[in-house]
Amino acid sequence: MAQAAAATAEKDLWNGGVSPMGASYGKLMMWFFLLSDAFTFSGLLITYGLVRAAHPAFEGLPDAFVFSPEHWPIPEKVFEAIPFFHGVAAPLVFVGIMTFILIMSSVTMVLAVEAGHRMDRKAVEKWMLWTIVGGITFLACQAWEWTHFIVGTDTPTLIKDFVFVNGEGQWITKEVFGANLKINQYGPQSFADFFFFITGFHGFHVFSGVLLNFLIYYNTVTGVYERRGYYEMVEKVGLYWHFVDLVWVFVFTFFYLV
Amino acid sequence: MASHSNEPQVTVLPPDKAKIKKLWTVAGILGAVTAVEFLIAFVLPHGPLKTAIFVALTIVKAAYIVLEFMHLKYEVKVLFWSILIPMIFVVWMLVAFVYEGMKLPVLP
Numbered sequence: 495m496a497q498a499a500a501a502t503a504e505k506d507l508w509n510g511g512v513s514p515m516g517a518s519y520g521k522l523m524m525w526f527f528l529l530s531d532a533f534t535f536s537g538l539l540i541t542y543g544l545v546r547a548a549h550p551a552f553e554g555l556p557d558a559f560v561f562s563p564e565h566w567p568i569p570e571k572v573f574e575a576i577p578f579f580h581g582v583a584a585p586l587v588f589v590g591i592m593t594f595i596l597i598m599s600s601v602t603m604v605l606a607v608e609a610g611h612r613m614d615r616k617a618v619e620k621w622m623l624w625t626i627v628g629g630i631t632f633l634a635c636q637a638w639e640w641t642h643f644i645v646g647t648d649t650p651t652l653i654k655d656f657v658f659v660n661g662e663g664q665w666i667t668k669e670v671f672g673a674n675l676k677i678n679q680y681g682p683q684s685f686a687d688f689f690f691f692i693t694g695f696h697g698f699h700v701f702s703g704v705l706l707n708f709l710i711y712y713n714t715v716t717g718v719y720e721r722r723g724y725y726e727m728v729e730k731v732g733l734y735w736h737f738v739d740l741v742w743v744f745v746f747t748f749f750y751l752v
Numbered sequence: 753m754a755s756h757s758n759e760p761q762v763t764v765l766p767p768d769k770a771k772i773k774k775l776w777t778v779a780g781i782l783g784a785v786t787a788v789e790f791l792i793a794f795v796l797p798h799g800p801l802k803t804a805i806f807v808a809l810t811i812v813k814a815a816y817i818v819l820e821f822m823h824l825k826y827e828v829k830v831l832f833w834s835i836l837i838p839m840i841f842v843v844w845m846l847v848a849f850v851y852e853g854m855k856l857p858v859l860p
Binding site: 515516517522525529532533536537540541543544545546547548551556568570585586590593594597598600601603604605608609611612613614615617720732733736737739740743744746747748751752 | 762763764765766767768771772775776778779782783786789790793794798802803806807809810813814817818821822827828830831834835838839841842845846849850852853854856
């Protein structure tokens with residue numbers, strides 16, 4: 495009788511008795527979800543590459559660079575602001591800090607997974623909390639970055655536009671501050687569109703990740719995983735969180751550095 | 753104690769020092785590579801060489817995250833290749849699209 499019960503339990507491990515690819519159902523599905531998500535992000539980043547390659551680059555020395563819809567902007571000339579230092583040019587410093595924050599939160603996540611393997615509830619709580627703090631800090635940085643990008647620089651970019659006045663077309667020069675999905679002071683319109691879509695889609699992933707991390711933290715504190723006897727949920731959500739970090743590594747290179 | 757009789761007996765194992773040290777080493781490498789990328793952004797002039805270095809360093813970082821943090825290196829080989837082989841499509845897409853982009857007429 496006991497033997498039969500044991501056999502049923504064994505067999506239930508995916509119904510065939512042997513778990514495929516040596517992973518649990520949830521973990522395997524998380525891997526394949528992440529694979530499909532990787533394709534989505536690749537689609538966005540590669541389209542960015544296509545459109546960028548179709549635009550002329552700025553001819554001349556970086557020091558002489560000016561914003562214009564005629565050429566693709568040099569990213570380090572666009573992203574050079576840091577909070578509390580208005581007017582100080584610190585190219586790429588802020589995104590560098592953001593990258594560091596996300597890497598650190600990835601480390602605290604993997605330490606939470608390690609603590610889970612040892613059934614160390616206190617340590618899992620501690621590291622999950624640090625991971626959540628890292629995620630929220632990153633989101634706050636991104637909110638600042640977006641605000642700065644939308645508001646724009648102190649001096650406007652002069653952009654020529656063709657408008658119709660009383661049925662007659664004429665060229666006018668507009669002063670443009672900042673960027674949104676209709677205007678862009680930094681360069682071609684598609685540059686701003688890609689900025690919002692790529693960093694926005696990534697930011698939404700970070701936001702969902704923070705929610706999932708909080709759920710895991712809550713369940714750890716209330717002892718759900720301790721009663722269950724294993725902390726595999728920490729591992730599964732950990733995979734998602736590392737993926738978010740991984741995507742940022744690519745966004746950092748292809749949007750900000752290249 | 754009677755009210756606690758339903759609580760499971762949990763044995764907490766001591767921290768795996770070697771494993772934790774390795775994780776921090778990986779974190780150090782990721783931080784260092786990011787710092788190097790940051791330096792290269794200002795030292796080298798724009799061009800194919802700079803882009804190639806950035807792509808190479810990004811792949812190094814991605815490899816450390818996926819293999820160590822996501823533990824893929826220690827999974828069964830079938831799982832490892834099921835995740836990596838489909839990435840060929842991404843490489844193909846990248847090459848094809850950027851190549852087409854360079855041939856497009858200059859966009860306004």
